[in-house]
Amino acid sequence: MVENITKIKERILQIADLKKVSKEFFLESINQSYSNYKGKSKNSNPSTDVLVEISSKYPDININWLLTGEGEMIKNDFNTNISIVSEPLTITRRTRDKKYSNQEIPLYDFEASAGLKGLFNTDTPRKILDTIRIPNLPKCDGAISVTGDSMYPLLKSGDIILYRETDIQSIFYGEMYLISVQLNEWEEYITVKYVQRSEIGEDYVKLVSQNHHHQPKDIPINNITALALIKASIRINTMM
Numbered sequence: 001m002v003e004n005i006t007k008i009k010e011r012i013l014q015i016a017d018l019k020k021v022s023k024e025f026f027l028e029s030i031n032q033s034y035s036n037y038k039g040k041s042k043n044s045n046p047s048t049d050v051l052v053e054i055s056s057k058y059p060d061i062n063i064n065w066l067l068t069g070e071g072e073m074i075k076n077d078f079n080t081n082i083s084i085v086s087e088p089l090t091i092t093r094r095t096r097d098k099k100y101s102n103q104e105i106p107l108y109d110f111e112a113s114a115g116l117k118g119l120f121n122t123d124t125p126r127k128i129l130d131t132i133r134i135p136n137l138p139k140c141d142g143a144i145s146v147t148g149d150s151m152y153p154l155l156k157s158g159d160i161i162l163y164r165e166t167d168i169q170s171i172f173y174g175e176m177y178l179i180s181v182q183l184n185e186w187e188e189y190i191t192v193k194y195v196q197r198s199e200i201g202e203d204y205v206k207l208v209s210q211n212h213h214h215q216p217k218d219i220p221i222n223n224i225t226a227l228a229l230i231k232a233s234i235r236i237n238t239m240m
Helices: 005-019 023-029 039-043 048-057 063-068 115-120
Strands: 105-108 128-132 142-145 160-166 176-182 188-197 204-208 217-220 224-234
Touching: 005 023, 005 048, 005 063, 048 063, 115 176, 115 188, 115 224, 160 176
Parallel strands: 105 142
Antiparallel strands: 105 128, 142 160, 160 224, 176 188, 176 224, 188 204, 204 217
């Protein structure tokens, strides 16, 4: 039997605690507003679409537990070590990185650069569109605008990401990275993805999108030519 609506919504919010992300981030990832989960609004009926989103994006969650409160929160046969969920390092997330209150981060014109390797190469001329200053932000090397919908709704086309250059030996699996993959002698694939361990073997990593319409892809580590950890993201909601 399905429990009352308030209890169901309370359990929905418990998923955010399990994933160690903010409730606002979790609800945004399933296309929900936090305002519908507090006050009188928490008594409204969660739609079927919510359950579909949770089942799709958080496949380890036991939907029977969500609806009835019975059983375990996590499916017994699910490997939680390969969860596709991870909150990005945004300007509001706590971090142990040293804060830099006065740093000015260059916003580069990525279209004018010679790929990601060219952007990271300090000996190559780079066109700076502007600079960004955010108080108490961890050290960043640069910022660019992103295109595409593979990380939607977390990132939308036109959002700005701020990054810190790194290498594959220093990777934190499950975090979001700006990454360049050499497909062949002439073609470079540049994307923003979660980077996870691959089930194929240690010579591969798995690239995972936030948008469930994009399938995960395993790639050889040796094909990665440039890598940067996403430290923050900026979204402009109006042009006026």
